[in-house]
Amino acid sequence: xxxxxxxxxxxxxxxxxxxxxxxxxxxxMPNAEGAPGGWQLPQGGxxxxxxxxxxxxxxxxxxxxxRNAVVIAEYPEWLTYxxxxxxxxxxSRGKYRGQRQRWFAMRFLGEDSEIRLDLDPHPEFxxxxxxxxxxxxxxxxxxxxxxxxxxxxxxxxxAGG
Numbered sequence: 001x002x003x004x005x006x007x008x009x010x011x012x013x014x015x016x017x018x019x020x021x022x023x024x025x026x027x028x029m030p031n032a033e034g035a036p037g038g039w040q041l042p043q044g045g046x047x048x049x050x051x052x053x054x055x056x057x058x059x060x061x062x063x064x065x066x067r068n069a070v071v072i073a074e075y076p077e078w079l080t081y082x083x084x085x086x087x088x089x090x091x092s093r094g095k096y097r098g099q100r101q102r103w104f105a106m107r108f109l110g111e112d113s114e115i116r117l118d119l120d121p122h123p124e125f126x127x128x129x130x131x132x133x134x135x136x137x138x139x140x141x142x143x144x145x146x147x148x149x150x151x152x153x154x155x156x157x158x159a160g161g
Contacts, residue, residue: 006080006100010056011043013105013133013151014069019160021133022108024064024117024125039131039139041148043101052102060106063124065116073105075154079147101147105155133159 014022023039044059046052053074057067082098117125131139133156137148 004095004097006098007096008046009043009099009101010046010052010059011041011101011103012056012060012069013041013103013155013158014060014064014108015072015105015133015155015158015160016108016130018130019133019158020130021136021159022064022115023129023131023136023139025127027123027126040141040144041136041151043099046102053104056102056104056106062120063117064128065119066108066110066114068110068114069106069108071104072107072158073155075103075105075151078102079150081143081147084143098143103147103151103154105158107158 012022016022021041023041025038026040042060042063044055044063046055047058050058053071056071057069060069061067078100080098080100083096115128117123117128133152136152137145140148
């Protein structure tokens, strides 16, 4: 596993006008209503030599059906996490040891009705909600939690109540 590379990836910490953060429940974890692990931020792979700033808008469009947002900050470093061993052995993820991510704080400019999880033929998410930034790490799977803790501190200035 250690010889495998990290998958280049981007992620969005999407804030609404009230300073709450968008999280979505993974469609493959439908029983995680309030439990840790089922909820995550929009994120996805960088295509080839795609610019991360462009990739993050493409990922928003693909995953939540809108790109009606602006970048308000960028985390200055790449963050990495390793997949658990069972995911590395999974044929769909077995090419990578984890993800190397560029994270953006973004402000959602639209209305909630613009958010669509059903536009992709194989949607990644089946539910979404707005949460306080401080709640974010507790909602994440354990291997993403350290990244979400960093983001919660780094982007705290954009968070509301």
